[in-house]
Amino acid sequence: MMKFTINRRIFDQALKVVAKAASSKTPIDVLKGIKILATSSGILLTGSDATITIEDFISSDNDQNQLTITEKGAIILDSSLLSSLISKLPGEQVTLEVTSNFQTVIASGNSEYTLNGQNPDDYPRLPEIDPYSTFKIPGNLFKKVINQTIISVSTNEIRPIFTGIHVELSNNDLKLVATDSHRLSQRIVPLESPKDIGDEPIVLNIPGNSLSELKKIVSDDEDIDIQVTNNQILFKVGTTSLYSNLLEGMFPNTDNLLTNSEDTILDISSTQLISAVARAKVLLASGSNKVVKLELDENKVVLSGHSAQVGNFEEELDILGADGNPLSISFNPDYLESALKTFDGQDVRIKFQTASRPFLIVPKESADSFEMLQLITPIRTPGSM
Amino acid sequence: MMKFTINRRIFDQALKVVAKAASSKTPIDVLKGIKILATSSGILLTGSDATITIEDFISSDNDQNQLTITEKGAIILDSSLLSSLISKLPGEQVTLEVTSNFQTVIASGNSEYTLNGQNPDDYPRLPEIDPYSTFKIPGNLFKKVINQTIISVSTNEIRPIFTGIHVELSNNDLKLVATDSHRLSQRIVPLESPKDIGDEPIVLNIPGNSLSELKKIVSDDEDIDIQVTNNQILFKVGTTSLYSNLLEGMFPNTDNLLTNSEDTILDISSTQLISAVARAKVLLASGSNKVVKLELDENKVVLSGHSAQVGNFEEELDILGADGNPLSISFNPDYLESALKTFDGQDVRIKFQTASRPFLIVPKESADSFEMLQLITPIRTPGSM
Numbered sequence: 001m002m003k004f005t006i007n008r009r010i011f012d013q014a015l016k017v018v019a020k021a022a023s024s025k026t027p028i029d030v031l032k033g034i035k036i037l038a039t040s041s042g043i044l045l046t047g048s049d050a051t052i053t054i055e056d057f058i059s060s061d062n063d064q065n066q067l068t069i070t071e072k073g074a075i076i077l078d079s080s081l082l083s084s085l086i087s088k089l090p091g092e093q094v095t096l097e098v099t100s101n102f103q104t105v106i107a108s109g110n111s112e113y114t115l116n117g118q119n120p121d122d123y124p125r126l127p128e129i130d131p132y133s134t135f136k137i138p139g140n141l142f143k144k145v146i147n148q149t150i151i152s153v154s155t156n157e158i159r160p161i162f163t164g165i166h167v168e169l170s171n172n173d174l175k176l177v178a179t180d181s182h183r184l185s186q187r188i189v190p191l192e193s194p195k196d197i198g199d200e201p202i203v204l205n206i207p208g209n210s211l212s213e214l215k216k217i218v219s220d221d222e223d224i225d226i227q228v229t230n231n232q233i234l235f236k237v238g239t240t241s242l243y244s245n246l247l248e249g250m251f252p253n254t255d256n257l258l259t260n261s262e263d264t265i266l267d268i269s270s271t272q273l274i275s276a277v278a279r280a281k282v283l284l285a286s287g288s289n290k291v292v293k294l295e296l297d298e299n300k301v302v303l304s305g306h307s308a309q310v311g312n313f314e315e316e317l318d319i320l321g322a323d324g325n326p327l328s329i330s331f332n333p334d335y336l337e338s339a340l341k342t343f344d345g346q347d348v349r350i351k352f353q354t355a356s357r358p359f360l361i362v363p364k365e366s367a368d369s370f371e372m373l374q375l376i377t378p379i380r381t382p383g384s385m
Numbered sequence: 386m387m388k389f390t391i392n393r394r395i396f397d398q399a400l401k402v403v404a405k406a407a408s409s410k411t412p413i414d415v416l417k418g419i420k421i422l423a424t425s426s427g428i429l430l431t432g433s434d435a436t437i438t439i440e441d442f443i444s445s446d447n448d449q450n451q452l453t454i455t456e457k458g459a460i461i462l463d464s465s466l467l468s469s470l471i472s473k474l475p476g477e478q479v480t481l482e483v484t485s486n487f488q489t490v491i492a493s494g495n496s497e498y499t500l501n502g503q504n505p506d507d508y509p510r511l512p513e514i515d516p517y518s519t520f521k522i523p524g525n526l527f528k529k530v531i532n533q534t535i536i537s538v539s540t541n542e543i544r545p546i547f548t549g550i551h552v553e554l555s556n557n558d559l560k561l562v563a564t565d566s567h568r569l570s571q572r573i574v575p576l577e578s579p580k581d582i583g584d585e586p587i588v589l590n591i592p593g594n595s596l597s598e599l600k601k602i603v604s605d606d607e608d609i610d611i612q613v614t615n616n617q618i619l620f621k622v623g624t625t626s627l628y629s630n631l632l633e634g635m636f637p638n639t640d641n642l643l644t645n646s647e648d649t650i651l652d653i654s655s656t657q658l659i660s661a662v663a664r665a666k667v668l669l670a671s672g673s674n675k676v677v678k679l680e681l682d683e684n685k686v687v688l689s690g691h692s693a694q695v696g697n698f699e700e701e702l703d704i705l706g707a708d709g710n711p712l713s714i715s716f717n718p719d720y721l722e723s724a725l726k727t728f729d730g731q732d733v734r735i736k737f738q739t740a741s742r743p744f745l746i747v748p749k750e751s752a753d754s755f756e757m758l759q760l761i762t763p764i765r766t767p768g769s770m
Contacts, residue, residue: 081695085667090660103696110703111664115696275475279496282470310466311488311500318495 001098002038002073006058007066008094008108012086014045014056015079017240020213021054022047022079033076035123036096038069046123047079052210053126053243054217066093074120075104085113126243129234131227133202135169137191139237140220145176145187146211148372151338153208154180164208166251170201177254178208183335184254184358184375185342205251206233210244217242257358258370262351264296264324267364268317270343276315277337280305283313284333291379292333297326305333320347320364329355330381339374356380386483387423387458391443392451393479393493397471399430399441400464402625405598406439407432407464418461420508421481423454431508432464437595438511438628439602451478459505460489470498511628514619516612518587520554522576524622525605530561530572531596533757536723538593539565549593551636555586562639563593568720569639569743569760570727590636591618595629602627642743643755647736649681649709652749653702655728661700662722665690668698669718676764677718682711690718705732705749714740715766724759741765 018034026032026049035046042059060067075098086094090109097105102117146165154162159181168175174191177184210233218224218237225236228246235242277292284290284305295302301322304314329352339361340348347364361374403419411417411434420431427444445452460483471479475494482490487502531550539547544566553560559576562569595618603609603622610621613631620627662677669675669690680687686704691697714737724746725733732749746759 078695081667081670084670085664088660088664088667090664109700111661111698111700113668113696113698116694275473276496279470279473279475282466282473283498285466285469309501310463311498313496313498315494315496 001071002036002075003070003095003097004038004043005066005068005070005093005095006043007064008086008089008092010058010065011043011094012083014043014058015083015086017056017217018045018047018054019079019083020047020216021049021052021242023049024080026050030076030118030122030124032078033118033123034079034082035074035076035120037074037120038072040069040072042067043069046126048124050124051207051245052213054213055126055241055243057239059239073098075102076118076120076123077104077115081115085115127229127232129227129229129232129243131229131234133228135202135226137174137224137226139218139222139224141189141191142224143215143218143220145174145189146215148187148342149176149178149185150208150211151342152178152180152183152185152374156180161205161247161249161251164205164247165211167204167206168201169204171199177251179254179375182332182377183339184257185339186254186258186370186373186375188371202228203251204228204233205247205249207244207247210242214242257375258360258373259353260351260368262324262353262360264322264327264352265367266296266301266322266350266352267320268301268348268350269320269345270340270348271345272318273348274337274340276303276317277333277340279315280313281333281337283307283310290332290334291330291381292336293328293330293381295326295328296322324352327352327355329359330379331359331376332379335376339376342374343372386456387421387460388455388480388482389423389428390451390453390455390478390480391428392449393471393474393477395443395450396428396479397468399428399443400468400471402441402602403430403432403439404464404468405432405601406434406437406627408434409465411435415461415503415507415509417463418503418508419464419467420459420461420505422459422505423457425454425457427452428454431511433509435509436592436630437598439598440511440626440628442624444624458483460487461503461505461508462489462500466500470500512614512617514612514614514617514628516614516619518613520587520611522559522609522611524603524607524609526574526576527609528600528603528605530559530574531600533572533727534561534563534570535593535596536727537563537565537568537570537759541565546590546632546634546636549590549632550596552589552591553586554589556584562636564639564760567717567762568724569642570724571639571643571755571758571760573756587613588636589613589618590632590634592629592632595627599627642760643745643758644738645736645753647709647738647745649707649712649737650752651681651686651707651735651737652705653686653733653735654705655725655733656730657703658733659722659725661688661702662718662725664700665698666718666722668692668695675717675719676715676766677721678713678715678766680711680713681707709737712737712740714744715764716744716761717764720761724761727759728757 037044045056047054058065094108104115104117106113166177175188177186222237227234280292292305301317301319306312348361349364349367351360358375358377422429430441432439443450479493489500489502491498551562560573562571612619618629665677677690686702689699733746734749734752736745743760743762
């Protein structure tokens with residue numbers, strides 16, 4: 001039955017990667033575990049919560065892995081137990097050996113554990129990926145555009161399509177859109193078209209959770225190989241593979257929400273506005289409804305907030321410029337704060353129409369383009385139009 | 386009504402110190418707040434949860450404090466709100482002004498908050514301290530001996546006297562003892578007697594919680610001035626004062642538990658044994674009763690553990706030496722781990738009698754003294770005597 005010896009640190013790192021997908025909360029016992037498969041060429045580790053699956057392969061060809069497979073085989077071992085155990089063992093190497101009844105002996109230094117394992121045949125089979133399209137995206141770019149849009153992904157399952165990021169890949173660019181119907185994030189970046197994309201863009205709705213996990217396993221200098229089927233997507237990064245379901249359904253056309261016909265503009269440092277919003281939130285933290293008000297007139301721009309229990313807040317903002325009609329508009333400070341953070345310290349332009357229409361935040365540098373934008377729907381307060 | 390301007394960073398630090406005593410869980414509304422008293426000489430901040438009170442004084446004589454008191458007075462403001470607000474304000478200085486109805490305007494930079502305060506007359510009065518004894522202990526020493534004994538303080542209120550550390554101060558030394566009836570920690574250090582101690586030692590039972598808070602506000606290079614009354618103790622460190630109740634009742638005489646008549650000894654590196662216990666705990670974490678077994682015979686010393694759900698663990702320990710009768714003894718690994726950590730990496734001697742009698746851990750260097758010791762009561766398992 002399965003037996004191998006491996007470098008403990010390498011094994012530890014690989015377990016931590018696949019353990020991200022294994023769930024401790026699932027009612028399906030085998031999914032609390034990690035499947036370990038020893039073949040003649042190496043060790044394949046699999047963790048899954050049924051919607052996301054992560055695999056990592058440790059090759060016996062790489063000397064650094066110090067991997068010697070004495071006997072091929074497979075086992076399922078509890079994910080969190082195995083991870084914390086391997087990280088605490090004393091030796092440089094660790095040996096795993098499956099004995100009878102899926103009992104697994106783990107030895108390192110003078111330590112020896114015997115763990116109760118599970119039958120590897122009970123582990124769910126991964127879908128065969130028969131991709132209609134295959135392409136490549138640089139890791140640092142994909143992480144960046146995910147970060148800029150994932151903030152607007154909905155956590156509410158009522159409209160499942162909004163729990164994902166809508167991705168469109170055409171011959172010249174990559175477009176991501178996310179919305180929870182109160183706010184919207186959009187990012188368009190130029191991307192050289194992969195060879196086999198035709199005239200029709202590739203359109204995918206990828207679950208936000210899968211992209212959160214993907215971010216954690218991609219390093220900046222790696223490319224991500226992506227394979228797409230009708231209902232599955234596979235991301236390959238180095239020796240690691242992440243499988244995810246795709247969301248079904250149509251993502252609404254959101255382009256009609258975006259307009260350059262603003263009546264009022266405000267230019268401001270995103271960093272300064274974030275600080276002011278953070279101060280306003282201190283006051284509102286204990287209140288029931290979080291609302292912050294922004295008032296612009298010819299002379300000044302004032303941010304204010306009010307909580308019946310706690311008191312009130314008012315701050316005149318340092319701005320870079322403002323133009324257009326006077327305006328008084330109210331909104332959720334959490335939305336504004338997370339939107340501003342995607343600009344990474346840049347100066348931004350906020351483009352308002354009226355107090356009841358959504359407003360746009362774009363980089364001041366490229367204020368007329370929709371390539372990087374955040375949209376926020378205001379809160380109607382008594383007296384606003 | 387009260388008005389002053391102060392350096393924001395200094396005010397922030399002082400608030401964080403007194404906020405440690407203010408409780409957000411108390412049913413007494415004023416104790417959720419911090420009392421701010423502005424006098425002609427400075428600002429006195431007070432936080433209290435009724436058993437522990439911390440005061441900090443910011444003097445107007447110290448230029449660094451940038452303190453200008455325009456009008457004397459007092460106010461109570463919500464502790465957590467005030468702390469997080471002051472830490473986020475934009476300016477170098479902050480101005481507080483009480484207006485009507487205990488409304489308090491807090492201004493810094495372009496920010497202005499108005500908070501609902503409470504009537505300062507409603508704040509509980511501190512007891513007058515009329516000490517029968519006053520003495521001084523170096524901060525680093527007191528912190529160290531608290532750390533070495535506080536681990537055995539009971540969290541169970543059934544015997545209140547065990548929720549504190551028993552402190553005896555005589556002419557030549559300071560002795561601390563804590564026990565929760567399953568384990569005991571003792572530390573004796575030489576300490577030059579303060580002037581006004583007579584032949585009778587000073588005996589105090591100080592709540593563990595108060596000493597935990599004290600540890601946080603003492604820096605290593607400061608002396609602690611201590612004043613004692615019959616039921617109160619006051620610790621003064623720099624500009625900060627911590628008042629605590631003393632526990633009533635008699636602490637039992639624990640000296641009869643300590644004996645040098647061991648039948649088996651084990652010398653081992655505390656660091657190595659901590660690692661082995663940590664590994665054993667991984668296996669036991671999900672089990673219901675945490676028990677680890679130590680077996681000594683002529684040839685080797687083995688640590689083992691067993692969990693019906695998870696599996697079992699066995700490790701032969703690297704030891705420095707062992708002597709005496711063979712022994713098999715079981716105990717709570719958490720107790721052993723926290724006891725070993727108090728030795729700060731030193732080699733220790735563990736002194737056993739039988740499998741059913743408490744065992745002692747002492748530094749290997751000074752194995753015959755009781756000046757630094759941890760005692761643990763074993764767990765009787767089927768088959769142990």
